[in-house]
Amino acid sequence: MKTVDKILALIRDTSSSLPEDVEKAILAAMRREEKHSSAKMILKTIIENCELARKNSTPLCQDTGTLTFFVDSRLRNKVNRKVISEATRLATVKGYLRKNCIDSLDGKSYDDNVAEGAPVIHYVESESKDSKPTVTLIMKGGGSENMSRQYSLPDSTLGAGRDLKGVEKCILDAVVKTQGYGCAPGILGVCIGGDRATGYEIAKEQLLRNLGDSSKDSCLAKMEKTILKKANSLGIGPMGLGGKTTLLGVKIASRPRVPASFFVTIAYMCWAARRRTVVI
Amino acid sequence: MIELKYPYDEKSIRALKAGDAVSITGIIHTGRDKFHKYFADGGKINVDFKDGALFHCGPVVVKNDGEWKVVAAGPTTSVRENPYEPKFIADSGVRIIIGKGGMDKATLEAMRKYGCVYIQAVGGAAAVSAASVKRVQGVDFLDEFGAAEACWHFEVEGFRGVVAMDANGTSLFERIESLSREKYINIVNKSR
Numbered sequence: 001m002k003t004v005d006k007i008l009a010l011i012r013d014t015s016s017s018l019p020e021d022v023e024k025a026i027l028a029a030m031r032r033e034e035k036h037s038s039a040k041m042i043l044k045t046i047i048e049n050c051e052l053a054r055k056n057s058t059p060l061c062q063d064t065g066t067l068t069f070f071v072d073s074r075l076r077n078k079v080n081r082k083v084i085s086e087a088t089r090l091a092t093v094k095g096y097l098r099k100n101c102i103d104s105l106d107g108k109s110y111d112d113n114v115a116e117g118a119p120v121i122h123y124v125e126s127e128s129k130d131s132k133p134t135v136t137l138i139m140k141g142g143g144s145e146n147m148s149r150q151y152s153l154p155d156s157t158l159g160a161g162r163d164l165k166g167v168e169k170c171i172l173d174a175v176v177k178t179q180g181y182g183c184a185p186g187i188l189g190v191c192i193g194g195d196r197a198t199g200y201e202i203a204k205e206q207l208l209r210n211l212g213d214s215s216k217d218s219c220l221a222k223m224e225k226t227i228l229k230k231a232n233s234l235g236i237g238p239m240g241l242g243g244k245t246t247l248l249g250v251k252i253a254s255r256p257r258v259p260a261s262f263f264v265t266i267a268y269m270c271w272a273a274r275r276r277t278v279v280i
Numbered sequence: 281m282i283e284l285k286y287p288y289d290e291k292s293i294r295a296l297k298a299g300d301a302v303s304i305t306g307i308i309h310t311g312r313d314k315f316h317k318y319f320a321d322g323g324k325i326n327v328d329f330k331d332g333a334l335f336h337c338g339p340v341v342v343k344n345d346g347e348w349k350v351v352a353a354g355p356t357t358s359v360r361e362n363p364y365e366p367k368f369i370a371d372s373g374v375r376i377i378i379g380k381g382g383m384d385k386a387t388l389e390a391m392r393k394y395g396c397v398y399i400q401a402v403g404g405a406a407a408v409s410a411a412s413v414k415r416v417q418g419v420d421f422l423d424e425f426g427a428a429e430a431c432w433h434f435e436v437e438g439f440r441g442v443v444a445m446d447a448n449g450t451s452l453f454e455r456i457e458s459l460s461r462e463k464y465i466n467i468v469n470k471s472r
């Protein structure tokens with residue numbers, strides 16, 4: 001298979017099929033919700049939607065989002081911008097992607113989803129030299145991206161100080177504010193610390209983690225668990241219409257900060273958490 | 281699940297309660313930002329919304345052998361239409377508004393006054409919503425507004441949603457939001 005075709009297949013599969021861990025988490029959540037509740041009906045519809053989209057290779061959600069590629073730097077030449085652009089163009093023609101890219105100055109649509117800086121491509125160092133080089137794609141819709149937030153501690157309106165309790169207040173506040181938007185149940189990627197830009201970057205990277213894993217840092221691992229539990233006790237539920245499932249997962253990382261800043265950055269991902277990795 | 285069939289008459293609409301799961305069969309029309317602005321600016325359309333349904337949706341529609349086919353049709357965020365909706369409800373006689381995220385107090389009040397409900401479709405569930413569209417009857421403003429913003433006329437069967445704002449002035453969003461805020465305060469004050 002040519003590299004362009006491999007990337008095209010990656011876009012198709014990412015757009016039409018949820019990662020297994022996410023689909024499993026939604027299924028488990030559906031079983032937990034009360035009989036005849038709107039929460040159960042919504043989760044059931046989401047599951048049917050996933051099955052149908054996979055069967056027909058059609059988009060899971062009409063907002064096919066921003067495409068962000070994480071490419072192993074060893075593939076810099078093989079999976080270059082030209083190749084990714086070409087695959088994106090083909091994916092748009094085939095209907096795997098909606099025309100979803102608009103010029104910020106004149107409001108005109110780029111008919112092929114290709115423009116300067118779109119799709120987004122990051123070349124990343126591989127963790128070990130022996131691993132096979134991979135390409136990961138994440139597709140994130142506007143409704144979920146709009147719900148990402150950055151707090152700066154101390155935050156007097158929340159009464160949140162520069163400690164882990166303050167961090168927790170911010171994260172739970174973000175959950176409360178997201179209700180009704182950004183199609184719940186969702187997943188939170190969080191970065192404690194860093195500067196503004198890396199905060200968003202690291203928070204978004206947490207969304208690449210498998211829902212079943214937990215942070216290697218025991219303090220963060222504990223936070224991930226307790227915040228998930230607390231968020232789900234808020235009763236917000238699928239689509240904000242009440243229920244036990246508001247979040248499917250919380251993934252937290254921390255980065256050092258300068259003494260004068262303390263950011264808490266939250267990347268919100270809706271249930272349509274489209275991410276996929278292929279070996280090239 | 282409560283079945284709603286076109287025409288959506290005032291009596292059955294007023295009987296719906298926030299939290300009811302519903303399944304819609306009949307005609308629904310799509311319309312979002314440009315559509316609302318057009319009406320607010322005094323524009324006219326040759327579509328009868330009386331006892332009808334309006335869907336805040338930017339669908340993906342393709343033409344296959346001369347026939348329109350809906351590939352994806354999920355709801356879009358409704359708050360953007362808040363400034364226009366009360367007047368649209370009053371003028372058009374629409375009974376059902378379908379969307380995502382709910383609408384404001386003024387819209388809720390217009391729904392109470394004229395007998396209309398807001399139905400939350402399952403956000404993002406584009407494939408299922410598209411599958412419930414059995415036929416595309418036609419389209420207005422395709423050239424003027426573009427495919428994603430045009431006014432499409434869909435014949436749907438078993439289109440699912442939840443009544444989130446009813447015609448008695450109850451908003452499920454409001455209720456869940458105030459409950460969750462109370463719980464939030466309890467949690468953050470209790471922890472550690």
Ligand code: SF4
Nearest residue numbers: 061141143183270404
């Ligand atoms: S928030 Fe997610 S599921 Fe909802 S419309 Fe946007 S991309 Fe789709």
